Amino acid sequence: MTSLKGRDIISIRDLSKEEIELILSEADKMLPIAEGRETSEILRGKILATLFFEPSTRTRLSFETAMLRLGGGVIGFSTTEGTSVMKGESLSDTIKVVEGYADVIVIRHPYEGSAKLAAEVSAKPVINGGDGAGQHPTQTLLDLYTMKREAGGIDDKIIVLLGDLKYGRTVHSLSYALALFNTEIRLVSPPSLKMPEEIIRDLKELGAKVKEYTSLKEAIRGADILYVTRIQKERFPDPTEYIKVAGSYRIDLTILRDVKESLIIMHPLPRVDEIAPDVDKTKHAKYFIQSFYGVPVRMAILKLILVG
Amino acid sequence: MISLEELRVRPIREGTVIDHIKAGKALKVLKILGVGEDHENIVSIVMNVPSKKMGKKDIIKLESVFLDKETLNKIALISPKATINIIKDFKVVEKYVVEPPSIIIGIVRCQNPRCITNSEREHVTPKFTLVSKEPIAIRCHYCSRIMAGEEIEKNII
Numbered sequence: 001m002t003s004l005k006g007r008d009i010i011s012i013r014d015l016s017k018e019e020i021e022l023i024l025s026e027a028d029k030m031l032p033i034a035e036g037r038e039t040s041e042i043l044r045g046k047i048l049a050t051l052f053f054e055p056s057t058r059t060r061l062s063f064e065t066a067m068l069r070l071g072g073g074v075i076g077f078s079t080t081e082g083t084s085v086m087k088g089e090s091l092s093d094t095i096k097v098v099e100g101y102a103d104v105i106v107i108r109h110p111y112e113g114s115a116k117l118a119a120e121v122s123a124k125p126v127i128n129g130g131d132g133a134g135q136h137p138t139q140t141l142l143d144l145y146t147m148k149r150e151a152g153g154i155d156d157k158i159i160v161l162l163g164d165l166k167y168g169r170t171v172h173s174l175s176y177a178l179a180l181f182n183t184e185i186r187l188v189s190p191p192s193l194k195m196p197e198e199i200i201r202d203l204k205e206l207g208a209k210v211k212e213y214t215s216l217k218e219a220i221r222g223a224d225i226l227y228v229t230r231i232q233k234e235r236f237p238d239p240t241e242y243i244k245v246a247g248s249y250r251i252d253l254t255i256l257r258d259v260k261e262s263l264i265i266m267h268p269l270p271r272v273d274e275i276a277p278d279v280d281k282t283k284h285a286k287y288f289i290q291s292f293y294g295v296p297v298r299m300a301i302l303k304l305i306l307v308g
Numbered sequence: 309m310i311s312l313e314e315l316r317v318r319p320i321r322e323g324t325v326i327d328h329i330k331a332g333k334a335l336k337v338l339k340i341l342g343v344g345e346d347h348e349n350i351v352s353i354v355m356n357v358p359s360k361k362m363g364k365k366d367i368i369k370l371e372s373v374f375l376d377k378e379t380l381n382k383i384a385l386i387s388p389k390a391t392i393n394i395i396k397d398f399k400v401v402e403k404y405v406v407e408p409p410s411i412i413i414g415i416v417r418c419q420n421p422r423c424i425t426n427s428e429r430e431h432v433t434p435k436f437t438l439v440s441k442e443p444i445a446i447r448c449h450y451c452s453r454i455m456a457g458e459e460i461e462k463n464i465i
Contacts, residue, residue, distance in 0.1 A: 011452070088429065089429075090429045090430050090431070091424070091427075091429070091430055092430060092431075092432075109424075110422070111422055111423065111424040111426075111427050111451075112420060112422050112423050112424065112450070112451035112452075112453070113423050113424040113425065113448065113449075113450025113451035113452070114424045114450075116424075116449070116450050116451075117424050117430070117432055117450060131424075131451075132422050133422065134451055134452070135452075198454075
């Protein structure tokens with residue numbers, strides 16, 4: 001039987017489709033508790049340590065909420081200011097100390113591979129809350145959960161990934177997970193920010209149908225899910241080029257005229273200009289509920305790791 | 309009368325001959341093998357020798373030294389066609405082409421400056437897994453960055 005008890009969650013690639021499905025169905029059970037309609041004491045007496053070596057309000061707060069909603073306690077820091085880290089302590093040492101205080105550790109750290117190192121050092125389970133430009137598996141899990149809830153499932157769906165597909169770690173992890181679900185993945189990006197070839201090859205090997213588009217309009221025709229990511233200004237040496245590119249991939253009411261009635265629009269947030277504020281009021285917009293779903297998903301992960 | 313050619317590549321009685329090293333890489337190979345200042349036996353290095361197969365090649369002869377296969381296989385990271393000849397009493401008693409190890413620990417540094425193994429504070433030994441033999445490619449165990457060919461060579465510790 002699939003079990004995640006005592007497991008580290010470092011990269012989405014460490015999870016099988018069955019394990020992902022287990023987390024998503026556990027998240028369903030957590031929903032009424034996450035919404036505050038029911039209460040739970042299932043993690044009473046358990047302690048979560050949130051070690052945030054760089055700030056991330058959303059990830060940290062949703063993990064803390066998740067733990068508190070299940071009756072557990074939380075310790076940790078949200079900045080290294082005033083901690084032993086400022087005195088020059090290594091990550092390995094910090095982890096060895098904290099594992100004595102907590103039952104499970106969430107870590108966010110600017111260096112790639114830091115969560116993997118923490119997991120090797122710690123006897124207690126470690127969850128990666130984002131390691132630099134590396135992995136952020138709980139973001140991918142909440143994205144998948146949003147699709148399950150709001151698009152009626154993941155299997156056999158047509159998903160458009162839009163934006164910076166070259167550097168965006170979110171879309172790399174997400175596309176890998178989507179490939180496990182027999183999906184059609186449509187990629188839309190400026191030519192200079194295309195999905196790396198080796199990732200496309202990996203996805204095809206996993207059984208996904210992958211197609212690249214230059215026209216957003218064409219790509220979203222018939223699609224079930226539109227996943228929008230931010231195109232960063234810094235990626236363009238020429239600011240006028242950025243304005244041109246950003247403009248041609250902006251989601252507004254006009255572009256949504258020909259889409260499927262049931263299309264859902266997702267975004268990992270924060271957004272800048274990628275989605276016009278008008279779109280928020282349409283039934284397609286799911287990016288705010290998507291960020292709420294971080295709570296039941298993280299509750300499910302904590303519960304499955306700590307009590308099975 | 310001994311020809312110049314023979315003088316250059318004199319047979320050894322006992323030890324290890326590493327042949328077909330990519331031209332110019334002999335010194336790097338010695339570094340990988342840990343043969344340095346404190347090595348006490350005779351070491352002969354011949355570089356840029358004409359070779360039918362490779363155009364040019366390097367050869368190293370380590371007299372009276374028998375290194376284990378695991379150590380010698382590390383050479384494959386920078387010279388995948390290198391051959392090992394174990395010599396006893398002037399005869400080749402074993403001969404094989406190096407095979408890259410499936411796990412590479414402490415030989416190569418990750419080229420990703422944002423990898424945790426490059427944080428001065430951590431003292432983590434870099435670790436890689438082999439992704440492909442030909443062309444050679446390895447993946448960092450920590451940050452998952454893939455390094456290939458010359459990138460590996462440039463980052464030999």
